[in-house]
Amino acid sequence: MQLPEIDDLLARTHVVTLPLVTRFRGVDAREVAIIRGSVAWSEFSPFLEYEDVEAANWLRAAIEFGFDATLPRRAEGEIWVNATVPAVDVAALDGVLARFDGCRTAKIKVAERGQTLADDVARVAGVRQRLGADARLRVDANGGWSVSEAVDALRALAGSELEYAEQPCATTAELVELRARLLEDGISVPIAADESIRKAQDPLEVARLGAADVVVVKMQPLGGVRRAAAIVESAGLPATVSSALDSSVGIAMGAQLAAALPEPRHDAGLGTASLLAEDVVTEPLRPRAGRIPLSPVTVDEEALRRLAAAPGRQDWWRERIRRCHALLAELD
Numbered sequence: 001m002q003l004p005e006i007d008d009l010l011a012r013t014h015v016v017t018l019p020l021v022t023r024f025r026g027v028d029a030r031e032v033a034i035i036r037g038s039v040a041w042s043e044f045s046p047f048l049e050y051e052d053v054e055a056a057n058w059l060r061a062a063i064e065f066g067f068d069a070t071l072p073r074r075a076e077g078e079i080w081v082n083a084t085v086p087a088v089d090v091a092a093l094d095g096v097l098a099r100f101d102g103c104r105t106a107k108i109k110v111a112e113r114g115q116t117l118a119d120d121v122a123r124v125a126g127v128r129q130r131l132g133a134d135a136r137l138r139v140d141a142n143g144g145w146s147v148s149e150a151v152d153a154l155r156a157l158a159g160s161e162l163e164y165a166e167q168p169c170a171t172t173a174e175l176v177e178l179r180a181r182l183l184e185d186g187i188s189v190p191i192a193a194d195e196s197i198r199k200a201q202d203p204l205e206v207a208r209l210g211a212a213d214v215v216v217v218k219m220q221p222l223g224g225v226r227r228a229a230a231i232v233e234s235a236g237l238p239a240t241v242s243s244a245l246d247s248s249v250g251i252a253m254g255a256q257l258a259a260a261l262p263e264p265r266h267d268a269g270l271g272t273a274s275l276l277a278e279d280v281v282t283e284p285l286r287p288r289a290g291r292i293p294l295s296p297v298t299v300d301e302e303a304l305r306r307l308a309a310a311p312g313r314q315d316w317w318r319e320r321i322r323r324c325h326a327l328l329a330e331l332d
């Protein structure tokens with residue numbers, strides 16, 4: 001991959017702070033770097049705790065999308081997306097779901113620290129009640145359960161007819177054990193792997209070991225559209241394309257990955273612009289009739305100025321980009 005010069009890359013970069021509507025992943029705002037590429041706007045937004053080696057993949061994705069004119073892109077059509085339900089009380093569900101117009105699928109966060117299985121069961125049941133019997137419900141534990149806890153939880157949730165449980169346990173070995181335990185106990189809930197793919201040195205291990213029924217892929221952590229699509233093809237499993245609480249720029253990048261994958265594929269986890277109180281584009285990619293368009297987004301230059309991160313945070317992100325760029329230069 002041809003890397004832009006670091007000074008040029010930094011000159012094209014805008015670091016912004018995006019407030020959230022609802023607290024999510026323990027934060028009330030999301031910091032992202034928006035890059036004016038030579039071909040398209042792109043995003044670099046690894047979470048703050050990620051080390052440079054992991055974050056460099058996110059920069060690779062931003063450079064591919066923003067600067068590679070040979071990358072295939074679709075400008076017409078739409079993709080189905082799911083609603084994303086944070087670990088909120090049942091009383092807050094109406095307000096959350098109202099932000100996801102027409103979504104036929106919902107991903108519900110579970111295994112939140114400080115909450116109980118009863119909280120999870122009530123939240124899933126509340127979403128089922130509101131979306132109806134035909135809705136597709138999936139839960140996401142972010143690796144928060146042990147194998148035994150996951151068995152108990154999925155037994156309790158099985159009556160909700162889950163589409164799948166995403167990353168119920170932290171490790172691939174635990175997922176293998178969990179699938180065996182569920183089979184023994186007659187609990188029919190498919191397992192999807194997320195962190196076991198995007199944070200693994202070998203993202204295909206889950207498929208090779210039979211640890212999952214579905215792969216969840218995120219374009220930025222996996223290094224771009226081409227690399228993520230190749231992982232899905234090699235895994236040979238149904239895929240869900242998801243976001244990492246991106247701005248609409250990052251979501252547009254993920255939508256191109258979703259469009260590149262063959263059918264059948266699950267509704268994409270790319271409706272998360274609805275969790276942002278502010279965005280950087282003129283028309284945020286919030287779901288309408290359950291879908292988002294594949295047409296390019298238009299970045300709002302005034303929003304980039306208004307939402308600009310504090311000077312110290314600007315410096316932090318620019319130094320991070322400089323380090324990740326150096327890592328990519330060494331690899332390439």
